[in-house]
Amino acid sequence: MERFLVSFDTTKLEKTCYDVIIIGAGIGGLYTALTLPDYLSVLIVSKEPFDHTNSYKAQGGIACVMDDMIDHVDKHIVDTMKCGHYTNNVEAVNILITEARKNINQLIDFGVNFDKDNSGKYRLGMEGAHSQKRILHRGDTTGAHIMDVLSSRIRERDNITWTDDGYVLDILSQDNQCFGILMKRNNILQVAYSNHTILATGGIGRALNFTTNDPVSTGDGIGMALRASVQLGDMNYLQYHPTVFADPLKTRDNFLISEAVRGEGATILDENHVSIMADLHPQKDLAPRDIVAKAIFDRLKTQEHEYVYLDMTHFTNTYIETRFPYIYEKCMKHGLNPNEDLIPIMPMMHYHMGGVSVDLNGQTSMNHLYAVGECANTGVHGKNRLASNSLLEAIVFGNRIAKHIDANKGLEICEKDICYTVNKPFKTEMDTIYQISHMLNQYFVTKRRTIFKRLKKYLKDHEQFINVPSKKRANLENYNMYCTIKAIYEFEANAIKEELEGEKNYVIKAAN
Numbered sequence: 391m392e393r394f395l396v397s398f399d400t401t402k403l404e405k406t407c408y409d410v411i412i413i414g415a416g417i418g419g420l421y422t423a424l425t426l427p428d429y430l431s432v433l434i435v436s437k438e439p440f441d442h443t444n445s446y447k448a449q450g451g452i453a454c455v456m457d458d459m460i461d462h463v464d465k466h467i468v469d470t471m472k473c474g475h476y477t478n479n480v481e482a483v484n485i486l487i488t489e490a491r492k493n494i495n496q497l498i499d500f501g502v503n504f505d506k507d508n509s510g511k512y513r514l515g516m517e518g519a520h521s522q523k524r525i526l527h528r529g530d531t532t533g534a535h536i537m538d539v540l541s542s543r544i545r546e547r548d549n550i551t552w553t554d555d556g557y558v559l560d561i562l563s564q565d566n567q568c569f570g571i572l573m574k575r576n577n578i579l580q581v582a583y584s585n586h587t588i589l590a591t592g593g594i595g596r597a598l599n600f601t602t603n604d605p606v607s608t609g610d611g612i613g614m615a616l617r618a619s620v621q622l623g624d625m626n627y628l629q630y631h632p633t634v635f636a637d638p639l640k641t642r643d644n645f646l647i648s649e650a651v652r653g654e655g656a657t658i659l660d661e662n663h664v665s666i667m668a669d670l671h672p673q674k675d676l677a678p679r680d681i682v683a684k685a686i687f688d689r690l691k692t693q694e695h696e697y698v699y700l701d702m703t704h705f706t707n708t709y710i711e712t713r714f715p716y717i718y719e720k721c722m723k724h725g726l727n728p729n730e731d732l733i734p735i736m737p738m739m740h741y742h743m744g745g746v747s748v749d750l751n752g753q754t755s756m757n758h759l760y761a762v763g764e765c766a767n768t769g770v771h772g773k774n775r776l777a778s779n780s781l782l783e784a785i786v787f788g789n790r791i792a793k794h795i796d797a798n799k800g801l802e803i804c805e806k807d808i809c810y811t812v813n814k815p816f817k818t819e820m821d822t823i824y825q826i827s828h829m830l831n832q833y834f835v836t837k838r839r840t841i842f843k844r845l846k847k848y849l850k851d852h853e854q855f856i857n858v859p860s861k862k863r864a865n866l867e868n869y870n871m872y873c874t875i876k877a878i879y880e881f882e883a884n885a886i887k888e889e890l891e892g893e894k895n896y897v898i899k900a901a902n
């Protein structure tokens with residue numbers, strides 16, 4: 391693999407210099423920028439404006455124990471661990487939950503207004519696998535509200551420059567030390583140097599065929615990290631959300647129907663209108679996401695329709711309209727009235743638990759390089775994320791990164807000139823990406839080894855596709871998706887190998 395996506399010579403490019411560069415303007419990027427001390431000069435680069443992010447799309451809300459009289463942090467910790475099948479990093483989980491309220495209060499200080507009842511108490515929502523109502527929300531457009539507030543605060547800060555039409559191609563590094571980025575703006579390559587660089591590039595959903603994710607989610611940060619030999623972790627931990635609108639007319643308007651709707655009593659029915667979850671799990675429709683998604687996939691194999699249904703018809707007439715106005719409007723747009731009609735749904739790729747490995751201060755394996763938000767792998771989620779814990783992860787660990795950078799002040803910005811020539815320029819064929827993402831999706835849906843073997847062969851056979859020059863953003867994103875899929879494949883292949891070896895050892899042991 392080439393170290394950089396394109397050839398360049400920094401002596402010939404426009405250069406700028408900052409204390410901190412943040413790649414990405416979702417909740418991870420913006421919150422970290424705001425919690426950094428204002429004596430630091432900060433550059434935020436995003437490839438699209440802030441309303442084109444997964445953060446902006448977040449519906450259900452953000453989990454936090456707000457009242458110790460009715461809830462307890464230990465319960466939130468247990469729910470998080472249980473949902474992650476106890477594969478979570480315990481230390482990181484403890485930090486996530488114990489530092490939650492402090493950061494929620496910081497969000498509130500920035501101007502975030504979560505819904506309250508008439509007595510002024512927070513209206514806490516219920517979501518899957520939580521043992522308690524603890525989801526702070528703002529209607530069903532929590533992410534949009536938080537992002538509106540954070541972006542307004544950013545624009546008031548003199549120390550922060552925000553470029554929302556810049557595409558970062560790669561991080562610059564030498565001797566395992568990051569010292570800036572190579573970016574493209576108005577079709578012109580530029581270099582920005584920094585003491586500290588933070589990857590906040592979000593998810594990878596677009597690398598799989600059907601997803602709830604915003605189009606920005608092409609795994610660029612993963613690709614950058616991989617090319618710079620930065621350590622990745624848990625890449626094969628993908629989460630499918632059980633209830634995504636599956637338009638029978640195949641418009642591909644796959645909008646999410648928040649778990650909070652099931653938290654208020656909605657149920658999942660098969661094509662014969664029989665409950666899928668009633669007898670399958672003690673928490674029924676509010677079982678952890680992986681369990682509900684698998685139950686739906688299993689049912690889809692035995693029924694004729696390509697989708698199942700979400701039944702919200704028990705709600706009183708105006709309830710959905712007022713509590714879930716976005717979802718209501720989207721359903722109505724498709725000619726379905728959630729008060730009367732069953733809503734066709736299907737599980738789709740939603741969240742990536744894995745990513746760039748980081749420690750408890752968000753530091754990656756490369757000096758002066760941090761990662762935050764969905765592109766980072768803190769280990770808090772384990773194999774399966776608990777609902778509404780990801781916005782929380784972004785703010786808690788974003789704050790820790792800011793504190794860590796503040797504690798390491800006084801560094802010299804190292805400006806190094808680099809000249810690099812790509813030996814094997816590339817182009818990723820859209821069809822190649824489509825085929826491999828389709829196979830990867832099919833594999834994760836069915837976990838069939840035959841599909842996995844086919845994917846292996848296809849990846850090998852198509853390596854030569856990656857060698858025709860192109861500098862278009864879509865092609866660079868395709869290549870990052872290709873890198874992401876390959877990394878997922880390799881992690882999954884390893885996991886399968888370990889599983890098989892475990893079985894073999896078990897048989898030998900048992901024979902003894």
Ligand SMILES: Cc1cc2nc3c(=O)[nH]c(=O)nc-3n(C[C@H](O)[C@H](O)[C@H](O)COP(=O)(O)OP(=O)(O)OC[C@H]3O[C@@H](n4cnc5c(N)ncnc54)[C@H](O)[C@@H]3O)c2cc1C
Nearest residue numbers: 414415416418437444445450451558592763764778780781
């Ligand atoms: C529909 C939906 C609903 C959700 N609901 C909830 C919820 O209720 N609660 C919850 O906790 N979680 C929810 N999630 C998950 C959560 O929203 C995300 O995990 C979280 O917002 C990710 O934030 P982020 O800052 O890491 O990434 P994002 O918000 O996706 O931002 C990524 C940023 O990186 C930039 N970027 C990427 N590549 C480049 C590049 N090469 N150059 C420059 N910029 C780049 C993008 O432009 C963007 O600004 C939901 C997710 C979806 C998709």
